Amino acid sequence: MKELIDAAKKINKILHECEEEGVNYDTTLGRISAVKVHGVVFPTLMLMEIIDKFLKGYAERQEKTIINDDSDEIQKKYEDYAGKWNKKDLN
Numbered sequence: 001m002k003e004l005i006d007a008a009k010k011i012n013k014i015l016h017e018c019e020e021e022g023v024n025y026d027t028t029l030g031r032i033s034a035v036k037v038h039g040v041v042f043p044t045l046m047l048m049e050i051i052d053k054f055l056k057g058y059a060e061r062q063e064k065t066i067i068n069d070d071s072d073e074i075q076k077k078y079e080d081y082a083g084k085w086n087k088k089d090l091n
Contacts, residue, residue: 003037007016011047015054019061027050 006010011032018028042050 002035007035007037007042011050015051017053020065 014031014035015028017023018031023031028051029044029047030044033041033044035042
């Protein structure tokens with residue numbers, strides 16, 4: 001069982017790396033095809049299903065990335081608030 005869990009972790013890591021690198025489908029399939037359990041490769045159809053399931057979570061991962069990368073929003077708010085602060089009448 002440990003080998004299956006390790007393989008799942010490797011495949012997940014490869015999928016995330018391929019997504020970040022913008023690797024095409026065939027290359028991604030090739031990379032995860034290299035993962036073996038007890039020296040045996042997974043069937044291609046199974047790997048294609050794994051990629052499909054991973055792909056279904058793409059929009060959610062992108063949304064989380066956008067939420068976490070709010071530096072532009074922070075910069076805009078800072079400029080807005082700092083401008084208002086600096087223009088206020090201190091007397």
